[in-house]
Amino acid sequence: MSTIVVRVKQKQIAQLIDKGKRLDGRGLNDYREIKIEQGIIEKAEGSARVLLGKTEVMAGVKIETGEPFPDTPNEGVLTVNAELVPLASPTFEPGPPDENSIELARVVDRGIRESKAIDTEKLCIEPGKKVFVVFVDVYVLNHDGNLIDASALAALAALLNTKMTNYEIEDGEVKFKPGYTELPVRKHPIAVTFAKINDKLVVDPWLDEEQIMDARITITVDDDGNICAVQKGGSGYFTPKQIFDAAQIAREKADELRKKLGW
Amino acid sequence: MSTIVVRVKQKQIAQLIDKGKRLDGRGLNDYREIKIEQGIIEKAEGSARVLLGKTEVMAGVKIETGEPFPDTPNEGVLTVNAELVPLASPTFEPGPPDENSIELARVVDRGIRESKAIDTEKLCIEPGKKVFVVFVDVYVLNHDGNLIDASALAALAALLNTKMTNYEIEDGEVKFKPGYTELPVRKHPIAVTFAKINDKLVVDPWLDEEQIMDARITITVDDDGNICAVQKGGSGYFTPKQIFDAAQIAREKADELRKKLGW
Amino acid sequence: MSTIVVRVKQKQIAQLIDKGKRLDGRGLNDYREIKIEQGIIEKAEGSARVLLGKTEVMAGVKIETGEPFPDTPNEGVLTVNAELVPLASPTFEPGPPDENSIELARVVDRGIRESKAIDTEKLCIEPGKKVFVVFVDVYVLNHDGNLIDASALAALAALLNTKMTNYEIEDGEVKFKPGYTELPVRKHPIAVTFAKINDKLVVDPWLDEEQIMDARITITVDDDGNICAVQKGGSGYFTPKQIFDAAQIAREKADELRKKLGW
């Protein structure tokens, strides 16, 4: 699109939001359509593909054995990585992770970690020596806005889909046995992101909205309605009241999504 | 040389090849003069310097102990690396290996590996735990075309020159003893590269030919006349017949070279 | 400052040196004021901050356990690293160490290592297997010239301030006990740097002098008046006599500094 067309569209988006409406017809607190497909990568222990409108994110889970962290010798390790692969957007470049993909990975990680979604103590093989390491790789395939919520959904959906091969310890070595056990996932943290446009907050911004937003805020909520992670982004600001209201709405939206998805 | 002189020369090269001749007087299937010197780097377990016309390549072999790959616990490990060192050409830049040096290393590696030139089972020290790792470092010192064939010759000549220190196992540790054993090399894979210019194939292109070629193809042949590695390069194409003919010629040239070099 | 002002100032500096004087009033062989503060980073095993005029350098010492080098199985390991952090100068860029920071670290390292300042044999825990590794991190905070001398002072002051937690060996594992022992530092190598300007040598150049110097030379001297490390830098040269004279002066200045600092 030409720059002029873009500007006109952006003006339209902002004006509509002022009136409590959105260009794609959604209400300010509505999510786009969400489609989740699980188990699509047979070679991964767990996987999922999430469509949030036209935003498409995949997540794959691989499980390996490794050493625990010294301060948590009885717990498995969670590692979240995110790749903004260049086929997803003209603005993504090949190369090592930049600040955007690192922030994305760390926000998704924090939601899972702080809500204690995975029972990491069940991932301990030999205290202080050997534990399971759960790699969650978030793979953004098409960027149409709100990568955080889509990635958090994909990561959780992949974890819920994860099967671990049964094993027994023989002479200190892990021997795999037939059969699978599900990964012990006990919480369902949902990230809810708001964009601030013309001093109003809208849920689940799409790309055009993100391009004109002043700032965004992500509030991740666990099954009990507790807040377990927050991240403000962008070079704008929020009033305390906007934040408190956002938290309230996030808790409602998270509950709604969890019900809709059967989690 | 000025751009115009270069263009005139390139035109000449192409016109001559059309008539079955080459600017340096060779026939289409002739190699340039080959000189091989072995054992020039006393600090390496094996070494060789190859001159292919003005193209100059060195290879050094170092042997260390390391772990075998999980799927071949009884076999030593071969690692081929190639450096296009910047003194060899104005087009080579210092820095980590680029796609050209990686392709070069991998094509040389494939010829040695697929022909099973090295009896890697004899490089096993303790199955699954400790094996010898053979590092072949290809070092291009002057680039005047056909780096693949020169590098494959240098790597093989260095391997044939390689002496391993005798050892015995004492308490699970490798103890070196006086005396040497030759590296068990049982095959002599020869890479034969063709450039396609004006729809004709020429063997062993020099740099000026490479600059006007449409594509190249390398066919590596073992002592029994079998094809053990192939690599097409460049942004042109070949007809199936050209490929089959090239394979036939490669098998003849490889045989010829092996006899000439006494391998 | 504008380029013209800079040029005028540089001319003045050079003319004064010609007459045996310096713009800041020092004699040719005078150091700027030196301030040393030790123990400023409680979380480090040792630390110091050095002000040499306006040049400010910090050094921190961390001690970890690791493996000895194969050729010195009974000795601990010394590792010196230097960071030219970008807040210290408009010419320092973020990123991996460049040739200047590597040279700085290696010159400081050489002075400590060659003078055998640290009794590394006392850092051996289990010969050939486990030793203490002493990390000295030199951190340049403000660059106003003569980083080498300031860094060498900071590194030594930090080492002299270093306390190692007591330990005992239990089942081959290091167990830390209450109490501290001082790091065994037995020599006090002092680096003395000269800049050559208008064919005259001046001690402890500040930044404006460095910008017009032809070359610099650093001579590190141990407690016995022996020379233990030398480094010429910059794209100029020295006559042998200039070098010999510099060595003589360096030995005097080192002695003087050691007395002043009570080392």
Add this chain to the structure above:
Amino acid sequence: MSQKTEKLIDKKGLRLDGRKPDELRPIKIEVGILSNADGSAYIEQGKNKILAAVYGPKELHPKHMALPDRMVLRCRYHMAPFSVQERKSPAPSRREIELSKVIREAIEPAIFVEYYPRTAIDVFVEVLQADGSTRCASITAASLALADAGIPMRDLVVACSAGKVDDTIVLDLMDTEDKVGSADVPVAFMPNLGVVTLLQMDGILTQEEFENAINLAIEGCKKIYTLQKEALRAKYISVKEVEE
């Protein structure tokens, strides 16, 4: 290629996954499935799941890399960390760098690079799941993504592997055949011109086996070519339906 004792072809002459020697794996192709890319395609071939996207023609940075008489084609072949049995580090491996080069050189002969001087085209291939012969499926998808982006081409490029397992020349190697078989011959082909744009081989083959393998791979390419064209047509038809 390391030979093991495992049987890759049973008494009936069928392969591990029940295929006949000259039989392709099930293939599913979709064109134009990514909204941001200028062109895109998705292929499933056996358990391979591969996405290709094209961005361009576009300006080149830094500018001194641009060519005055032609476009620059760039290509990145990349595997998702979860695409293989052991998690793959996302940093490009030496294998991925080599494959990016040969895939680019397999596609380039089809493109009228002289139509867009001073520009660049990026081809991005992401292997979401790998099951043998991924470079071939990647080329098949990448050339569709180029066509979807409206890049003028001499022909589609289509690719397929052949190889040797248990003394038999077979078509379209899957993962185990690739790893345990005795030779792997990936071939890219431009059917209209009848020419080969990618050829690699590893393993051991006689001259005759080599020729047979290439000929078989070309037959495979021709079959996949039909599917490519169908997928393009399907996209075109569905777009027209939307427009009407």
Add this chain to the structure above:
Amino acid sequence: MSQKTEKLIDKKGLRLDGRKPDELRPIKIEVGILSNADGSAYIEQGKNKILAAVYGPKELHPKHMALPDRMVLRCRYHMAPFSVQERKSPAPSRREIELSKVIREAIEPAIFVEYYPRTAIDVFVEVLQADGSTRCASITAASLALADAGIPMRDLVVACSAGKVDDTIVLDLMDTEDKVGSADVPVAFMPNLGVVTLLQMDGILTQEEFENAINLAIEGCKKIYTLQKEALRAKYISVKEVEE
């Protein structure tokens, strides 16, 4: 955040370092302490020792990164290898890269970026010793360094953390509280405008606790703001004294 049995608040309601729940650690601020930087500030907050320096506005290389209508703000948050218990590699960690981003986004709302089109400002933060809530102290120092550099700003940005330890909402977490406590809420604030420019959270909080934590952090910010202005004034006075 991992919960352990250690007591973080004693029977008298005091914290490990003897503070009351709503009490700040001792803070020392100095402005303009580096001679080369265009602006600089140093902060000690508890055992945190942090330097911030500003270079700019200046030309941007490569030039195509410059923006025609505003300056580019760049920020690097970096920890000295000796700043923490275990030596930290000097290469930037993922944590440092994320913090560099959120600190930049916390400062940027205060700057009139449109006053200096086509230029760049670099903010460098070096943590010499880390003792919890370093990102907050970094923001407090960085905004002073910007002011010291004479960059036109809407307001100073000031930051402070709150959190939850042993069921109590407390102000200005120190290291152990950060690691062992149940929630950490760093907040950056512009007092004149009454707005939040950085907000993160990890741990578990109810809506009410979350609101209380933010409100408490803002109270902390307001107190530190007074110290910021004093430090600026002290610099200004001492400069004037020198000049007279």
Add this chain to the structure above:
Amino acid sequence: MSQKTEKLIDKKGLRLDGRKPDELRPIKIEVGILSNADGSAYIEQGKNKILAAVYGPKELHPKHMALPDRMVLRCRYHMAPFSVQERKSPAPSRREIELSKVIREAIEPAIFVEYYPRTAIDVFVEVLQADGSTRCASITAASLALADAGIPMRDLVVACSAGKVDDTIVLDLMDTEDKVGSADVPVAFMPNLGVVTLLQMDGILTQEEFENAINLAIEGCKKIYTLQKEALRAKYISVKEVEE
């Protein structure tokens, strides 16, 4: 430098390789042996085998790195992986980066850098086999490569080490002497001007020993200078012979 009990000088006053204290190792120099480089030289000194090549003067990218009043001299000292006992990773080590700098600064005083403003010259040194004092042999070769490339120079630069082994000051340290001896003093020298362009030292020396070592190294330099000039003349003669 670590002292061990091994005897480095025998009862007759001869060194491990049979040399007298003030004796150079056998030296072989060839000039102009690489066809692509603008200038090149090869040196064998003991078991050292070192190639140097020069490219330039040439344009500099990116252009803002060019200097308006002089050329930029760049230098890379690099060791082949097989040049030392334990395989060396091809990535530049900290030692190689330091040596690249001091070698460049040893050569630069000889070059009329102001003759070619806005250009760059690249000096590439490859150590094919290392046997002690490689930086000195590298400088000797590099300055010949510069002369071979026709770069206008004040003088050739020639380098040689001296050192202390078993209480004796000796010339031209070989590998073991370098590693086990008590001091190593590499010196680069411009004979016509009588000045030192590289000087480093590690080990322990008294003032007198230090002066003696430098003087001895300079004597060594003067001998190698003769060989340098012969090698240049040999190249010039053989070129003339070819031309005639």
